[in-house]
Amino acid sequence: MRYYEDMFVGQKRRFGSRLVARDEVIAFASHYDPQPFHLSDEAAAKTHFGRLSASGWHTGAMVMRMLVDEQDAAGHQGLGSPGIDELRWVRPVYPGDTLSVETEVLDKRRSQSRPEMGLFTSATRVFNQHGEVVMTMTAKAMIRTRDPDGAD
Amino acid sequence: MRYYEDMFVGQKRRFGSRLVARDEVIAFASHYDPQPFHLSDEAAAKTHFGRLSASGWHTGAMVMRMLVDEQDAAGHQGLGSPGIDELRWVRPVYPGDTLSVETEVLDKRRSQSRPEMGLFTSATRVFNQHGEVVMTMTAKAMIRTRDPDGAD
Numbered sequence: 592m593r594y595y596e597d598m599f600v601g602q603k604r605r606f607g608s609r610l611v612a613r614d615e616v617i618a619f620a621s622h623y624d625p626q627p628f629h630l631s632d633e634a635a636a637k638t639h640f641g642r643l644s645a646s647g648w649h650t651g652a653m654v655m656r657m658l659v660d661e662q663d664a665a666g667h668q669g670l671g672s673p674g675i676d677e678l679r680w681v682r683p684v685y686p687g688d689t690l691s692v693e694t695e696v697l698d699k700r701r702s703q704s705r706p707e708m709g710l711f712t713s714a715t716r717v718f719n720q721h722g723e724v725v726m727t728m729t730a731k732a733m734i735r736t737r738d739p740d741g742a743d
Numbered sequence: 744m745r746y747y748e749d750m751f752v753g754q755k756r757r758f759g760s761r762l763v764a765r766d767e768v769i770a771f772a773s774h775y776d777p778q779p780f781h782l783s784d785e786a787a788a789k790t791h792f793g794r795l796s797a798s799g800w801h802t803g804a805m806v807m808r809m810l811v812d813e814q815d816a817a818g819h820q821g822l823g824s825p826g827i828d829e830l831r832w833v834r835p836v837y838p839g840d841t842l843s844v845e846t847e848v849l850d851k852r853r854s855q856s857r858p859e860m861g862l863f864t865s866a867t868r869v870f871n872q873h874g875e876v877v878m879t880m881t882a883k884a885m886i887r888t889r890d891p892d893g894a895d
């Protein structure tokens with residue numbers, strides 16, 4: 592099981608392999624982000640995207656799934672997230688791409704008001720199969736403490 | 744049609760009415776964010792969420808749909824987004840909530856490298872049916888210029 596006490600600044604993890612399926616790109620965009628360049632190659636060709644590209648929210652959601660799968664495998668005692676400090680969609684994500692993730696812990700602290708909880712900040716970089724960065728994100732997250740009376 | 748030239752700093756819009764459906768909360772979380780508090784009331788009751796709450800990525804996606812619907816109605820010539828400067832999930836979003844959105848333009852500038860494009864930054868606040876803020880976001884977006892040779 593992975594608790595607050597098991598996180599340390601500088602800790603890096605590399606994981607995930609998510610194929611971006613064309614049907615899923617169009618289904619997600621149809622529900623949540625029906626801008627033309629997320630729905631068809633023809634519309635995307637008239638923009639800097641060039642061809643059908645995943646919604647940035649879809650990319651974020653696919654990244655989240657890779658994060659959760661890694662955390663489940665580790666018994667990570669996550670308690671959600673208060674937010675994102677910065678997110679950049681650096682390059683388009685295309686159907687057929689395979690995404691992977693690298694995370695690094697930037698800082699950690701115990702919650703003052705909730706001793707059962709700690710907070711940490713992570714830098715996340717998302718790569719496509721060419722090793723190109725397609726998304727970066729700095730985000731906060733909460734995690735259970737093993738020892739609510741601990742000092743670290 | 745709404746082009747870069749039609750955006751101005753201080754411009755505010757209030758729109759959207761999105762019911763958060765329980766089935767959709769669970770379906771989204773099952774695909775993209777299968778943390779226990781996004782899947783069942785029982786698991787959420789053991790955390791500060793209290794009961795089943797929407798994934799923050801799902802909330803962001805629902806907000807994006809309200810943004811796109813408003814933009815479609817206005818003929819907004821959007822060209823995607825380079826990223827988010829800050830996002831905060833302020834309060835849990837529960838099944839049965841109805842979300843709405845307020846946006847304000849914070850700044851705008853023409854692209855140096857792509858005269859057919861301008862960039863602007865918006866502050867977005869998301870409310871539930873009680874008028875409580877559930878999410879805030881400061882994000883950048885691209886939009887077509889009406890006149891690529893314009894000076895404003």
